[in-house]
Amino acid sequence: MKIADKIEMLEVPMKLMGTHGTIYPTVIWDDEHVVHIDAGISDSKSLIKDEMDKAGVPFDKIDTILVTHQDIDHICGINCIVDELGDVKVLAHSEEKSYIQGEKPILRFKNSNIKERIKMLPEDEQQKVLDMVENTSVKVDGELSDGDKLDYGGGIVVIHTPGHTPGHICLYHEESKSLIVGDALNIEGNELVVTHRDAMSKKELIIINGWLEKLGEFDIENVIAYHTGLFKNDPNQMLKELSNSI
Secondary structure, eight states: OOTTTEHHHHHHEETTTEEEEEOOEEEOOSSSSEEEEOOOGGGHHHHHHHHHHHHOOGGGGGGEEESSOOHHHHHHHHHHHHHHOOOEEEEEEETTTHHHSSSSGGGGOOOHHHHHHHHHSSSHHHHHHHHHHOOOOOOOEEEEEOOOEETTTTTTEEEOOSSTTTEEEEEEEEEEEEEEESSSEEETTEEEETTGHHHOOOHHHHHHHHHHHHTTTTTEEEEETTTTTTOOHHHHHHHHHHHHOO
16 A cells, blocks of 8 residues: 555565464665565565565565564564565664574563463464474664664654563654554554553553653654554544553
8 A cells, every 4th residue: 555655555464373464564665775664474475575566666676674573473574585685684673683683582472371372273373383483583784773763765763662572663754754653553443552551561651651752743644553554543643642541
């Protein structure tokens, strides 16, 4: 889906953990660079190619992948892209690097509930998930920090939004006034919500409120949530209401 000139929200079907869904990676480009934000799982590459082809963006021109955070449905497709294209730079927040590179176990799988969910899957699906968890190691070529401005596609600002994971980031594309939120926020009904808010401690919610206020300082026309798509219903007002509710 075209968001604005030279920014596309891809719609990529994905089956993982026994469920079918859609993910919405984002592609931003200019005359010199094609930047891909998050990359699904290993099965996603051909579907990403198809979506980029529909948008008229050459897959083989991807030269940078930005990672919002460490979860397997965001990072397991990266190596497939890098292996095919070769010289692709992978950038992530400094606090996510060791998890993405496999030096530390991905935090989501320390959760015993997820381990139990894996055991309930058919054997072949169990093995697929475990292979991704145990064998995904992506080299991070550069570290991102809060406030960094990347000179791609008219400017992309990095905003550190910890909570879902310690080094989770959102990305603000200045030219299109688009906020790419990864898994920090989701869309429910016609509202933005904090992902897994009910599981957050009071201390975590105070931290989240801090970055909600920071996000609200940007002039936002589009919010792209990785699992729920596009939100355009007065995002700044919605962020203000979310912040006031915490």
